[in-house]
Amino acid sequence: MGKIKSLEELMKIKEEALKNVKMREAGKRGKIVVAMGTCGIAAGAKDTLKAVVETLDELNIDDIAVVQSGCMGLCEVEPTIEVALEGEEPIIYGRVTPENAKRIIKSHIVDGELVSDLIVKRGEV
Amino acid sequence: MPLTTNTILICAGGACVSAGEESVKDALERKLKEYNLQDIVKIVETGCMGACSLGPIMVIYPEGVYYQKLTPEVAEKIVEEHILKGRIVKSHLYKGEKGEVIPQPQEEVAFFSRQVKIATRNVGVINPLDIDEYIARDGYFALHKALKEMTPEEVIQVIKDSGLRGRGGAGFPTGLKWEFARKSPGDKKYMICNADEGDPGAFMDRSILEGDPHSIIEAMTIAGYAIGAQKGFVYVRAEYPIAIERLTEALKQAREYGFLGENILGTDFSFDIEIRIGAGAFVCGEETALMHSIEGKRGQPRVKPPFPAQKGLWGNPSNINNVETLSCVPPIIFHGPQWFKQWGTEKSPGTKVFALAGKVKNTGLVEVPMGITLRELIYEIGGGSPTGKKIKAVQTGGPSGGVIPAEYFDTPVDFESLTSLGAIIGSGGMIVLDEDDCMVDVAKFFLEFTVDESCGKCTPCREGTKKMYEILDKITNGEGTEEDLETLEQLAYIIKDSSLCGLGQTAPNPVLSTLKYYREEYLAHVREGKCPAKKCKELISYVIDPEKCVGCTACARVCPVSCISGEVRKVHTIDQEACIRCGSCIEVCRFGAISKVTPAVSVEVEE
Ligand SMILES: Cc1cc2nc3c(=O)[nH]c(=O)nc-3n(C[C@H](O)[C@H](O)[C@H](O)COP(=O)(O)O)c2cc1C
Ligand code: SF4
Ligand code: SF4
Ligand code: SF4
Ligand code: FES
Ligand code: FES
Numbered sequence: 183m184g185k186i187k188s189l190e191e192l193m194k195i196k197e198e199a200l201k202n203v204k205m206r207e208a209g210k211r212g213k214i215v216v217a218m219g220t221c222g223i224a225a226g227a228k229d230t231l232k233a234v235v236e237t238l239d240e241l242n243i244d245d246i247a248v249v250q251s252g253c254m255g256l257c258e259v260e261p262t263i264e265v266a267l268e269g270e271e272p273i274i275y276g277r278v279t280p281e282n283a284k285r286i287i288k289s290h291i292v293d294g295e296l297v298s299d300l301i302v303k304r305g306e307v
Numbered sequence: 308m309p310l311t312t313n314t315i316l317i318c319a320g321g322a323c324v325s326a327g328e329e330s331v332k333d334a335l336e337r338k339l340k341e342y343n344l345q346d347i348v349k350i351v352e353t354g355c356m357g358a359c360s361l362g363p364i365m366v367i368y369p370e371g372v373y374y375q376k377l378t379p380e381v382a383e384k385i386v387e388e389h390i391l392k393g394r395i396v397k398s399h400l401y402k403g404e405k406g407e408v409i410p411q412p413q414e415e416v417a418f419f420s421r422q423v424k425i426a427t428r429n430v431g432v433i434n435p436l437d438i439d440e441y442i443a444r445d446g447y448f449a450l451h452k453a454l455k456e457m458t459p460e461e462v463i464q465v466i467k468d469s470g471l472r473g474r475g476g477a478g479f480p481t482g483l484k485w486e487f488a489r490k491s492p493g494d495k496k497y498m499i500c501n502a503d504e505g506d507p508g509a510f511m512d513r514s515i516l517e518g519d520p521h522s523i524i525e526a527m528t529i530a531g532y533a534i535g536a537q538k539g540f541v542y543v544r545a546e547y548p549i550a551i552e553r554l555t556e557a558l559k560q561a562r563e564y565g566f567l568g569e570n571i572l573g574t575d576f577s578f579d580i581e582i583r584i585g586a587g588a589f590v591c592g593e594e595t596a597l598m599h600s601i602e603g604k605r606g607q608p609r610v611k612p613p614f615p616a617q618k619g620l621w622g623n624p625s626n627i628n629n630v631e632t633l634s635c636v637p638p639i640i641f642h643g644p645q646w647f648k649q650w651g652t653e654k655s656p657g658t659k660v661f662a663l664a665g666k667v668k669n670t671g672l673v674e675v676p677m678g679i680t681l682r683e684l685i686y687e688i689g690g691g692s693p694t695g696k697k698i699k700a701v702q703t704g705g706p707s708g709g710v711i712p713a714e715y716f717d718t719p720v721d722f723e724s725l726t727s728l729g730a731i732i733g734s735g736g737m738i739v740l741d742e743d744d745c746m747v748d749v750a751k752f753f754l755e756f757t758v759d760e761s762c763g764k765c766t767p768c769r770e771g772t773k774k775m776y777e778i779l780d781k782i783t784n785g786e787g788t789e790e791d792l793e794t795l796e797q798l799a800y801i802i803k804d805s806s807l808c809g810l811g812q813t814a815p816n817p818v819l820s821t822l823k824y825y826r827e828e829y830l831a832h833v834r835e836g837k838c839p840a841k842k843c844k845e846l847i848s849y850v851i852d853p854e855k856c857v858g859c860t861a862c863a864r865v866c867p868v869s870c871i872s873g874e875v876r877k878v879h880t881i882d883q884e885a886c887i888r889c890g891s892c893i894e895v896c897r898f899g900a901i902s903k904v905t906p907a908v909s910v911e912v913e914e
Binding site for chain 2: 184185186187188189192195196198199200213215217218223231232235247248249250
């Protein structure tokens, strides 16, 4: 990066860096909880997690926190993720492969439509 | 862009580093690697988070969970439990004021929630070695605004309107000082940052330099523009190597981005900053001594006027500001003076950083709005006494300050109120004292410091403080007289009136203020040979209550001079002549049979 001369250049750095900083700040629009218990990881939750983060990043969504949690108690449908948007009932999706993770983010988070075929539970666990 | 799911902010402030932060970080890194998480979990070292007594500490985002008192083993466990499985490791959660577990984001932890962070806004939040993170939090936007949208006079007016006053001790209006320097004739001018921070117990300046070095660079450049300087100096003490290292790196980054050097931000304003390392004498923090030191001369104060704004570095107009003062400047320029004035009081707007120490639960750095009461500061933020003992007073302002008794704890903390009580805000040291603290001893502690630090240029300060120290020593040894108290007061006023610099002028304050509020404690020492706080060794004895002693022998076994005698299951006794009053025995007696008494049990009478 060369010398900065304008407000635009300054803004650009700010936005770029903010994406990084925001990831770790609380107070977001909602969160995606990826179950990373032992069996979740065995079922591929790490790839799911990676896909979640990548998709959010691709779509420039920075107001959703990605949180890892322990076992949700739904081993048979792992990997599972919970999508909890502020003011809405949390939804748990099961069998979330990386492809499904992408689908969920695009549909649920961006368009506000639940992905009914993957829902395993509504409301608090 | 790196994919991060969790970010671990680990405090790399001085206290946490010496508590073993590095080995904790190593352990985290090792464990993360083991689980192949090193790419998605980011570790950031920050400046002091303010809870030093509980260090090393860290926060895990996005959850915002604080962990305290870390060890490498705990760090490994946190990776396995928290990061991998999302289970909070309860045993090392940050403890709030009631000692309960608070697994909540930053906003809700009591110690943090009452604070308003302006000067320390980025400390503990950003990576101090990454200029982009500073920019992400509006860093260098104020510089842009000042240079491109404002004239130097307008910049000065904004600072004047904000009411910002110097945080280095005297509370002089910053905008006014800038104006003097601007109007002072001369082509060459200098902008100096005072990062000497010699006050024992204060470390807010270090923490800002370590945790947010760019805020000082930005502020100095804005100030340089305002007063018409081409060059700046940061005067840091050599004892602050981490601050020096991070500031050096930050200067490099700022030059790369064109925030320092020729034609800053494409304007025709050019300015650069150099670091000067001081030897760490307290008196070198005094502005004229500091400038002598930068010039390569002996760091001794000189008579004022002329003030630095008239004749400063190498005879040129100069402006000198404290670190904390400067770190308030960029947000004031960015948000405007009214924004700053929403906190604080009419005459003392904004916030102040305090270093809470002594007999409070939460010790560390806190930034609070001016005008908060001492009670709120000590009980709500500080969490009150850790032992349940009665808090007696607070000492503010370090060696230039004084004590404020608990009766006055509803006083708002601002420049005028504390001064009217005979104490000062000073650099923001706050030592909480309880019933175990002897006021004569407290005064002696600070006097000892000033005796050591007096530069020796003027006789009243050099000889007078030594004489005062000797008298205090005599009193704590039980050899003082009432005349001594009078001499003490006389000396105090002479030193105050006839010393050349602030060190001598304020050195008697700890004595005068303790004499003002706690004369009866002094009198107890000189009249009755009593130390009411049972602190002064010569005036107390350790005694065993024969009614309570069960003869467990525990005390006799720990006594380093073997002066406790007695048989198993028989009452023990202490040989007063041999006892060195180390206090070990009182700690091990589980039956409460040992106590301290004052005055000391007289040995001679028994002979
Ligand atoms: C003995 C003595 C020591 C001082 N030490 C410091 C110091 O360590 N840091 C500091 O900022 N100011 C210190 N000062 C105050 C400075 O002389 C000066 O007033 C201050 O740096 C001005 O900055 P400000 O207006 O931003 O407070 C000291 C003053 C005296 C008399
Ligand atoms: S008052 Fe003390 S420290 Fe100050 S110049 Fe005189 S001798 Fe030196
Ligand atoms: S420790 Fe206490 S109870 Fe035991 S011998 Fe000593 S004074 Fe007596
Ligand atoms: S105070 Fe120390 S020296 Fe005195 S009796 Fe107790 S242990 Fe021994
Ligand atoms: S670990 Fe997730 S359901 Fe068992
Ligand atoms: S150094 Fe870590 S909290 Fe102060």
